[in-house]
Amino acid sequence: MAILKDYACISVDSRDQHLPMVPKFAEPFRQKKIRGVGIHEVKVPYEIQRVSAPWHIALITISGSARYSCKGRSGLIKENTIWIGPADTSYQYKATGDWKFISAALIKSNNREHIEGSITCKMMQNDVSHLVNAVEAYLSESTHCQDGMSQEARALASYISLCIDREIASDLENDYSRNALTLAKVWEEVNASPEASWSVSELAYKAKVSVRQFQRVMKKNYETTAEGMLTKIRMQRSQELLLSTDLTLDAIADRVGYSSVYSFSKAFKNYCSIPPGTFRTQNS
Missing domain, CATH: 2.60.120.280 (Regulatory protein AraC)
Structure with a gap:
């Protein structure tokens, strides 16, 4: 009602x-x-x-x-x-x-x-x-x-x-323990589908907590923010694809959730300090 x-x-x-x-x-x-x-x-x-x-x-x-x-x-x-x-x-x-x-x-x-x-x-x-x-x-x-x-x-x-x-x-500490387990499951799902359009509010919803609490538990358990963890997962996957496949940067960007090569390259350089093309060349 x-x-x-x-x-x-x-x-x-x-x-x-x-x-x-x-x-x-x-x-x-x-x-x-x-x-x-x-x-x-x-x-x-x-x-x-x-x-x-x-x-x-x-x-x-x-x-x-x-x-x-x-x-x-x-x-x-x-x-x-x-x-x-x-x-x-x-x-x-x-x-x-x-x-x-x-x-x-x-x-x-x-x-x-x-x-x-x-x-x-x-x-x-x-x-x-x-x-x-x-x-x-x-x-x-x-x-x-x-x-x-x-x-x-x-x-x-x-x-x-x-x-x-x-x-x-x-039962606050019990809540943190339960939330930690739930968080692990949420990030497993993200890791399986990094190409999805994940938002912090959607991740918090999956964890059955408020956005504020989600960020707080993230900081307690992972010492980073939800945005930081999402970027980390996507960058690690993109590194794997750069080194193990011949996929173009455009295809890799799509597979890790970026709408353009520009936004992917910018995020990659911010995370790894070098562009994705240079990373592939130096490590091939």
């Missing part, structure tokens, strides 16, 4: 409470790039849909369940799970009955690139009751603080931020 406009349906007997984020004691949230946190105890009907938002949304379910729809996928958000809808993506979620959960709006940052462009729905790594207690204590403490300088509230904000950040990052 296409989501065409923002929409919210919240029953009158639902609790939909957001934590104070402006006072000085809320600084730990800002340091962790958490835009907002809320605690919700809702009843049917309860439904939220967004066309797009510039931040990720994380829902940590304490009890009950909800159904979600995002990026053409749908499913159930269960108790003791964290569901993350990525930024700049339309999504919808609605309660299936009584549902208690904590929400967190997460600003995009480098350490969250692994959740960009994909839906996350996984079991919590830690006991969610501690997070709930901290949220309730923060709300209580903030109502008694008049000058925004409560050390107790600041400490609770630090703990809440840490709990949320820990859950989001808990």
Whole structure:
């Protein structure tokens, strides 16, 4: 179902409470790039849909369940799970009955690139009751603080931020390992067909990650960019063809994905420091 406009349906007997984020004691949230946190105890009907938002949304379910729809996928958000809808993506979620959960709006940052462009729905790594207690204590403490300088509230904000950040990052290294394996398969495909019109966005799509994350994982695993790896594969293949065949430069250019001899020769000279014809002559 296409989501065409923002929409919210919240029953009158639902609790939909957001934590104070402006006072000085809320600084730990800002340091962790958490835009907002809320605690919700809702009843049917309860439904939220967004066309797009510039931040990720994380829902940590304490009890009950909800159904979600995002990026053409749908499913159930269960108790003791964290569901993350990525930024700049339309999504919808609605309660299936009584549902208690904590929400967190997460600003995009480098350490969250692994959740960009994909839906996350996984079991919590830690006991969610501690997070709930901290949220309730923060709300209580903030109502008694008049000058925004409560050390107790600041400490609770630090703990809440840490709990949320820990859950989001808990499988980051596993994601990098999975991405490394996926990357290897993607480049095997490129190596088999260097003549194809490969683009970075297409390669990222094949790896099932955002372009930003694709470049980040490329740098981590190969110490180069996607463009650099594509050029390397094409240049290595062109060197093989120059030395093992009598194909013309025009034919070789076509076989390694260049639209003209000029663009191929320019790329080859930039990579090898000599023109392709000279390379063939010197190594024949």
